[in-house]
């Protein structure tokens with residue numbers, strides 16, 4: 001009789017533990033976003049990065065490329081060119097921008113169609129042309145120039161899901177989300193006003209959307225109308241769209 005009670009108490013505790021464990025896991029689990037392309041899959045060819053560049057991620061910092069994206073461009077070609085250019089900076093760039101970048105300056109880059117490309121491995125600090133403490137920042141770049149064009153819906157949705165996944169993977173709070181302009185104050189308008197708008201105000205929409213993903217919800221991501229004096233064209237994702245835009249402009 002005693003033995004039976006002992007057994008059932010143990011079983012009960014075990015079941016309770018399992019149940020708590022499962023609940024914990026479900027709450028903390030954020031899947032890697034869809035449309036993710038690993039560095040190996042796109043054919044990344046970085047040079048080795050020194051151990052002195054290793055860091056512990058503490059922030060997820062958002063950027064735009066600062067280069068107007070046209071739909072005739074291929075994201076993988078863009079990545080290859082950026083990576084090759086970084087490696088050749090000592091030959092191509094006058095001081096003080098002549099520092100050698102062995103790999104892409106960002107850890108993740110998001111194309112206008114929402115594809116997410118892995119760049120520099122997250123174990124290494126990023127690169128920048130501005131002055132701030134690079135260690136601790138995970139750089140997420142959206143292709144395009146959001147001073148002159150507007151991010152696309154799939155691009156922002158991918159950014160939200162990617163940032164949520166990164167926060168979960170690295171055990172970081174929603175307050176770890178930042179922007180280049182915030183960490184390098186007065187040095188840049190990156191990530192551009194038509195994207196930065198979602199990271200400003202109280203509460204700011206972007207961190208709210210990320211928080212919803214972390215809670216297992218599906219956020220209703222609604223992009224606002226054009227800002228006064230801001231860009232009006234949404235970044236294109238295909239040649240067909242480009243043709244339409246061209247026709248409207250002409």
Ligand SMILES: [Zn+2]
Pocket residue numbers: 062063064180188190191
């Ligand atoms: Zn930036």
